[in-house]
Amino acid sequence: MQNKSFFLELVETFVVSFIVLTVLYGLIAFPEIVSGASMEPGIADADRILVEKISRIFTGFDRGDLVVLHPPDNDNIDYVKRIIGIPGDVVKISDCEVFITRDGNRFVLEEPYLYENTCTSGGKYFQEGKAQKIEEGYYLVLGDNRDRSADSRVFGPIAQERIVGKAVFRFWPPSKLGFL
Numbered sequence: 001m002q003n004k005s006f007f008l009e010l011v012e013t014f015v016v017s018f019i020v021l022t023v024l025y026g027l028i029a030f031p032e033i034v035s036g037a038s039m040e041p042g043i044a045d046a047d048r049i050l051v052e053k054i055s056r057i058f059t060g061f062d063r064g065d066l067v068v069l070h071p072p073d074n075d076n077i078d079y080v081k082r083i084i085g086i087p088g089d090v091v092k093i094s095d096c097e098v099f100i101t102r103d104g105n106r107f108v109l110e111e112p113y114l115y116e117n118t119c120t121s122g123g124k125y126f127q128e129g130k131a132q133k134i135e136e137g138y139y140l141v142l143g144d145n146r147d148r149s150a151d152s153r154v155f156g157p158i159a160q161e162r163i164v165g166k167a168v169f170r171f172w173p174p175s176k177l178g179f180l
Helices: 002-028
Strands: 029-033 048-052 066-069 079-085 090-094 097-102 105-108 138-142 163-172
């Protein structure tokens, strides 16, 4: 009788834990393993990060946020990138820097997370020296390791619905444990 009670309690614990984890994973947050060097020096290949899904629903995204997204036409790949341009920004890549014009104000984007002396160059969709407005519902995303990143310069502005969530915490390796 006691063994049966123990077994039922064990099964109940397993089922409840499974349901709670499924809800957390499906609605709130999920772990992601970083693949590639496109976000160095801040995030390296094989780092493990926690990605929360709630901000995409309630608060949206801000310039500087680290996000996980599906590139256009591929729902099976996750990219980690940084939001550089938000809806309404006019972005121009020129002379190794990113210039942003918003509400009549123009400024050079300060990017302390990049390797020193990083040169940001244009690409197919964000051409060197050409100003481009970020339309409503879209974002300009770039990797921090600009020479080794497939990002909006390659595939264009990313639609908000392609952004899965915001990277908020690194839990592996233990030596780099902390909020992003």
